Amino acid sequence: MLFNNRSFFDDCVPCPELLGSLTWLHIEMLTLRKEQSQPPCLTDVDPDRISCLPGHVIDQILSLLPIREAVRTSILSSKWRYKWAALPNLVFDNQCLPVPYQDHSIIKNKLSRIIDHVLLLHSGPIKKFKLSHRDLIGVADIDKWTLHLSRRSIKELVLEIWKGQRYKIPSSLFSCQSLIHLELFNCFLKPPSTFRGFRNLKSLDLQHVTLTQDVFENLISSCPLLERLTLMNFDGFSNLNIDAPNLQYFDIGGKFQDVSFENTFQLAVVSIGLYLNLENSQNTLHGTSSNLLKFFVHLPHLRRLEVQSYFLKYLAAGVVPLKLPRPCIDLSYLSIRINFNDSKEISAALCLLRSSPNLLDLEILARPEEQSVVSTQTYSWEDGYRSCPVMQLRHVRIDGISGIKPELDFISFLLLYSPMLEGMTVKPALIEGSELMKELLRFRRASGRAEIIYLDNS
DSSP states (O other), X not given: OGGGGTHHHHTOOOOGGXXXXXXXXXXXXXXXXXXXTSOOOSSOOOOOTTTTSOHHHHHHHHHTSOHHHHHHGGGSOTTTTTGGGGXXXXXXXXXXXXXXXXXXXXXXXHHHHHHHHHHHHOOSOOOEEEEEOTTOBOOTHHHHHHHHHHTTTOSEEEEEOOBSSOEEOOGGGGGOTTOSEEEEEEEEOOOOTTOOOOTTOOEEEEEEEEOOHHHHHHHHHTOTTOOEEEEESOBSOOEEEEEOTTOOXXXXXXXXXXXXXXXXXXXXXXXXXXXXXXTTTGGGSSTTSOHHHHHHTTOTTOOEEEEEETHHHHHTSSOOOSSOSSOOTTOOEEEEEEOTTOHHHHHHHHHHHHTOTTOOEEEEEEOHHHHTSOOSOOOOHHHHHHXXXXXXXXXXXXXXXXXXXXXXXXXXXXXXXXXXXXXXXXXXXXXXXHHHHHHHHHSOOSOTTOEEEEOOOO
16 A cells, blocks of 8 residues: 555644645545445436546646645545656645754654655656755755656756755756756755756756855856846855856845856846945956946846845946946836945946936835945036936835935936826835925926825834
């Protein structure tokens, strides 16, 4: 019998919100058993409705259940007994082992036995394997599971090691050439010398990872089909060189000193956050050359840009031009985190606005940790007015302001040069009272239908 080893799952507590389908099946089963204990009708015998469910319906029900509950459905009828063993998506997370244990060794042993049991009895192709239990520390069993998966033409692999030291990825993972999506959390990457890239990989998500400069660059450049790249909280290198001809989505946040793009002409969505304040070294990064110019050279079709944390300070390094040599004609959404007491950051933000003729949505977020430091530098708004074309903005959101003059000047500037503006939402960092609201309402605006919405933080 398949369930001689049911003890792997007997101590698991069911998840009521996820077991609607399974509860119905249990009720059906009990009803059938009750009916079978009575004398059958000679003219009308009810069929076994559980066993008569179409195969695709059973597959759909199983796909909605945690793996622990999917395995338990084998007791419903003979037709269900081995159905779970062909599930293409295997997810081992907190729903698989929801009972909290203080002893991590208990969690490791129970979860390891469950995964061993499932992989041993699994009979069909494995499309997705996800290991993400919040209390699991990296264990050596992951090596053997990865080796097993590397022989099954797996398409999606997610390894999230939430506790303990960074887990060294086994060399067998780098032989998974059928991978389309790879997601790693709290891992250390060092491919074998024979690794030549993932030829079919389209999505790569690396968070809290350690890898060297060479490993990162070789990994990116040797994935020719890569379309989505997420890189968060990494260490081991500080210069980002992105060479990916099919890349369309790029999301990065971390401590780095430089970023450059090459062969990224398909890149449409970029969200980039620099968690390191480069104020002391920004003037020595590239001499007098502008980081703005270098950053946008290989991004001609950018549609959405989010400049987070201190990255605007990076872009403002060097001589900031009035506008980019080539306008960002496809850019329709722009989000900027800015220090309004830094005139160079204001210049960089205005350069982006002048270079985005089709921008529709703008989000401005003040960096409140720097707003209390009053700069001796001031921005010449007369030059800003003269050099700025009429903008096509429809919606503006400004968040975290404290009511200082550079902030109000920037808001006034946006209202004067946005004749198509429909609405501006302003949310202060603290409770500013009605004075800030009165000041905003006094500003002239080029759009007669522009509505200013003030979100009080009280």
